[in-house]
Amino acid sequence: MxxxxxxxxxxxxxxxxxxxxxxxxxxxxxxxxxxxxxxxxxxxxxxxxxxxxxxxxxxxxxxxxxxxxxxxxxxxxxxxxxxxxxxxxxxxxxxxxxxxxxxxxxxxxxxxxxxxxxxxxxxxxxxxxxxxxxxxxxxxMTEGLRPVLRSGAAPGDVLAVTGTIGDAGLGLAVAQADLRLDPEADEFLMRRYRVPVLRQELAPAIAISASASLDISDGLIADAGHIASASALRIDLDLDKMPLSPAAQSWVSQQADTALALSQLASFGDDYEILFTAPAPRMIALKARAADSGVTVTVIGQCREGEGVAVLSGGKEITPPKRGHDHFA
Amino acid sequence: MxxxxxxxxxxxxxxxxxxxxxxxxxxxxxxxxxxxxxxxxxxxxxxxxxxxxxxxxxxxxxxxxxxxxxxxxxxxxxxxxxxxxxxxxxxxxxxxxxxxxxxxxxxxxxxxxxxxxxxxxxxxxxxxxxxxxxxxxxxxMTEGLRPVLRSGAAPGDVLAVTGTIGDAGLGLAVAQADLRLDPEADEFLMRRYRVPVLRQELAPAIAISASASLDISDGLIADAGHIASASALRIDLDLDKMPLSPAAQSWVSQQADTALALSQLASFGDDYEILFTAPAPRMIALKARAADSGVTVTVIGQCREGEGVAVLSGGKEITPPKRGHDHFA
Structure with missing residues (x-):
């Protein structure tokens, strides 16, 4: 050095x-x-x-x-x-x-x-x-526990996410003057872009209970795809269950096509929320533990045999225009 | 990642x-x-x-x-x-x-x-x-041995360097078409700039016998200064003892002021030779061990009470125009 x-x-x-x-x-x-x-x-x-x-x-x-x-x-x-x-x-x-x-x-x-x-x-x-x-x-790691990799999900596991999705992407649009909501929402969204909120309180529970885990940096759909690929299974991802902040809800309500708007939020990068899988019984305990430490955990999908990510909205599979934000392109 | x-x-x-x-x-x-x-x-x-x-x-x-x-x-x-x-x-x-x-x-x-x-x-x-x-x-590290830091030199220790000094700096000048010697020397010097020769064979002996050690990336005089500063002592550095490649010797012989030329070689960066100190008896063993593995080690200085680096040539202290190459400037 x-x-x-x-x-x-x-x-x-x-x-x-x-x-x-x-x-x-x-x-x-x-x-x-x-x-x-x-x-x-x-x-x-x-x-x-x-x-x-x-x-x-x-x-x-x-x-x-x-x-x-x-x-x-x-x-x-x-x-x-x-x-x-x-x-x-x-x-x-x-x-x-x-x-x-x-x-x-x-x-x-x-x-x-x-x-x-x-x-x-x-x-x-x-x-x-x-x-x-x-x-x-x-x-x-805590003594005796192993890091939770992307590759540990199994068919039958449920998929969950911390916090809310899409705020940072909207915040970038606000910071670049491409979007205006109201001053309070704008400030909130820009903050989410500039300073990721991390869920360190949840790390011990993740270590004990999650089967696969990563942070959302490329976009929810793309990152769900990383788990599906590394774990060799298919993930059904239900956009209607995706947790949204009031600011993001307000933005969605202004869009003509709700499913399209949701898929856009699910393809923004920089959320830095945790996306993870666990067997259903463990997920219940994990949600409770998260709630105790003030972190919201929302189940948004399901792992099955197969491959790739099926993006669902209104009960049927849709084709999002983009699956993730490529920092490389 | x-x-x-x-x-x-x-x-x-x-x-x-x-x-x-x-x-x-x-x-x-x-x-x-x-x-x-x-x-x-x-x-x-x-x-x-x-x-x-x-x-x-x-x-x-x-x-x-x-x-x-x-x-x-x-x-x-x-x-x-x-x-x-x-x-x-x-x-x-x-x-x-x-x-x-x-x-x-x-x-x-x-x-x-x-x-x-x-x-x-x-x-x-x-x-x-x-x-x-x-x-x-x-x-x-080999089990039981500790890394050799910059701070371990003591007054009385001798200062030594592996290989030859100044080649990479001359090689940069050749690569930038600022210098021409002969084709063989030019090729040798450019190679020294582009691919540092490392002395990994010497690492075990350094670990056992050296009191302080670093690699020369900022220039010999500047890096000797880092040891002097971290070890809180003075180093007398004798430029006349500095090991030179035939190509560098040829360049020095073409310069009007030999002491100035030597101090220039001693202020180029990118040598990536090892500069280290050891008590004199240990240095003898270290030199022998280095010779066994084909690495030349040359004693070029002495640690004393005091501070800074005294640069010597022709038996007297000189003031080099530059002490090192600042990759930052």
């Missing part, structure tokens, strides 16, 4: 990021970080300005979204986040004030999730490159 | 990268990778086109340089590389053929260093961003 080991402007960054470092980060003064505790799983998500967040989003919220996009991958496996590495490719014009606000966002969420920075690397583009944020995040 | 879980063009990437995956990578089909073995240390270096490599460098060599820049950080701590995560921000025009050649480079070095891909994330720039390669690499 090279962060904070360089010259000149690098000193500014060292001063900005060193306060975020935990003990295993060796004060960000070495080439490596050490593991004083065993990590069980690891994830690495890379976010690019203009693709995963807007260039003019507040820097603290960009930082929090980047961190949460990774923490989300750990939580949905039933694990607890346990430290991270940060790689930054900075645009030429990104100054110390911007970096300090970015670091403030990291610091905020380090406290929320009880994690520290272990190390990383900071480099500046030679030309006109955009901000690229690369985070590597480690996770720890 | 999101690699290989997206749509469309992503399928191409899945086909290209899945063959590189090890068992812990879960076939690149999940959000996370699992650790079946404990990792002891981790590093994360980020490389940007135009800053750390040339845009038109062969894709397989770009991949190998990116991987080796990270492996170098692990080896210099006395550890063995043990798997990696790959994050890519791809330019819009980077096609499947380019990616396959990039993956071929990774595959080559995976075999050389006996490691596998664990997972990662691949995204494409929305606009005109350059290739950004973010690698996270894990390392494992």
């Amino acid at each position: 090279a962060t904070n080991s360089r010259l000149g402007e690098f000193d500014i960054i060292r001063e900005i990021f060193r306060p975020l470092a935990g003990e295993d980060g060796l004060n960000l003064t070495d080439d490596v970080a050490v593991f004083s505790q065993r990590a069980d799983i690891v994830t690495k998500d890379l976010l690019i300005a203009g693709t995963h967040f807007l260039v003019d989003d507040p820097p603290d919220l960009i930082a929090r979204k980047a961190l949460r996009a990774n923490i989300s991958d750990i939580i949905c496996k039933g694990a607890k986040p346990a430290g991270y590495l940060l790689g930054l490719a900075l645009p030429r014009l990104c100054d110390a004030d911007w970096l300090q606000r970015f670091a403030d966002g990291l610091s905020h969420d380090q406290q929320v999730f009880d994690i520290h920075l272990l190390g990383g690397d900071t480099t500046r583009h030679a030309g006109d490159g955009p901000l690229v944020i690369s985070i590597t995040l480690f996770g720890k | 999101a690699t290989n879980s997206r749509l469309g063009e992503f399928d191409i990437i899945r086909e290209i990268f899945r063959p590189l995956a090890g068992e812990d990578g879960l076939n690149l089909t999940d959000d996370v990778a699992v650790f079946s073995q404990r990792a002891d240390i981790v590093t994360k270096d980020l490389l940007i086109a135009g800053t750390h490599f040339l845009v038109d460098d062969p894709p397989d060599l770009i991949a190998r340089k990116a991987l080796r820049a990270n492996i170098s950080d692990i080896i210099c701590k006395g550890a063995k590389p043990a798997g990696y995560l790959l994050g890519l921000a791809l330019p819009r025009l980077c096609d499947a053929d380019w990616l396959q050649r990039f993956a071929d480079g990774l595959s080559h070095d995976q075999q050389v260093f006996d490691i596998h891909l664990l997972g990662g994330d691949t995204t494409r720039h929305a606009g005109d961003g350059p290739l950004v390669i973010s690698i996270t690499l894990f390392g494992k």
Whole structure:
């Protein structure tokens, strides 16, 4: 690692990021970080300005979204986040004030999730490159439990999701001035795009009871497809059961074709809710446990023999115009 | 992680990268990778086109340089590389053929260093961003040994370096058509810039005998400064003892001011040789062990009470115009 080991402007960054470092980060003064505790799983998500967040989003919220996009991958496996590495490719014009606000966002969420920075690397583009944020995040399972993969669903399991679906996609449209509802709804939706709400309270229950699990980053239908594919089965996904926020409900009510509107919400990315399967009896216990910690869990589908995702609305299968949001395209 | 879980063009990437995956990578089909073995240390270096490599460098060599820049950080701590995560921000025009050649480079070095891909994330720039390669690499120590940090040097220790210094910096000048020696030397120097030669054979001896160690990525003088700073002592660095390749010797012989030329070689980045300290008696054993494995180790300095790096040439202290290469500036 090279962060904070360089010259000149690098000193500014060292001063900005060193306060975020935990003990295993060796004060960000070495080439490596050490593991004083065993990590069980690891994830690495890379976010690019203009693709995963807007260039003019507040820097603290960009930082929090980047961190949460990774923490989300750990939580949905039933694990607890346990430290991270940060790689930054900075645009030429990104100054110390911007970096300090970015670091403030990291610091905020380090406290929320009880994690520290272990190390990383900071480099500046030679030309006109955009901000690229690369985070590597480690996770720890409760002793004796195994991470819940995408591949563990079985025919007969039910499919459920936390929170509400489609808000972040609508929020992006609001932030880009492509959509206006009312000020309160607009603010709520933009917030859902900028700072994912994570369901860390549910991780222990997921670890104990879920058969397969992932976080919704590509869109509900596409991510249900990932479970179906990895578990080699078919999922019936009922859009009419999809949990919606009041703001999303208000948007749906303004659309001419309800089924189409629902399928659009189900194909937006960036929800970062947990989509998971469990045998029906376990799902009942899981819902109750979720309710105790203030998280809504809604059953929206069923696993069967077969393959792919059948998208249902009004009791019959429909063909959504899009199944997911491709950050790659 | 999101690699290989997206749509469309992503399928191409899945086909290209899945063959590189090890068992812990879960076939690149999940959000996370699992650790079946404990990792002891981790590093994360980020490389940007135009800053750390040339845009038109062969894709397989770009991949190998990116991987080796990270492996170098692990080896210099006395550890063995043990798997990696790959994050890519791809330019819009980077096609499947380019990616396959990039993956071929990774595959080559995976075999050389006996490691596998664990997972990662691949995204494409929305606009005109350059290739950004973010690698996270894990390392494992021999049971009972601890990683050799920058902070362990003591007054009285001697400072030594593997291989030869300054070749990569000259190679960059050759690649940019700023320098011509003879065809053989030019080829040698460019190769040193594009594919770092790593000294993995020496890692076990470093782990047993070195007091402080790092790899030279910022330039010999700057990196000696990192040891001096982390270990809170002064290093006398004798440029006249600095090991040079025949190509670098030939370049020095053409320069009017030898001391200035040597200090330039000592301030280039990208050498990826190991710079380390050890008590004198241990250094003798270490040199012998290195010679057995075909690695040259040259003593080039001395640790004393004090601070900073004193750069010596012709028996007296000189002030080099530059102390290191700042990838950040």
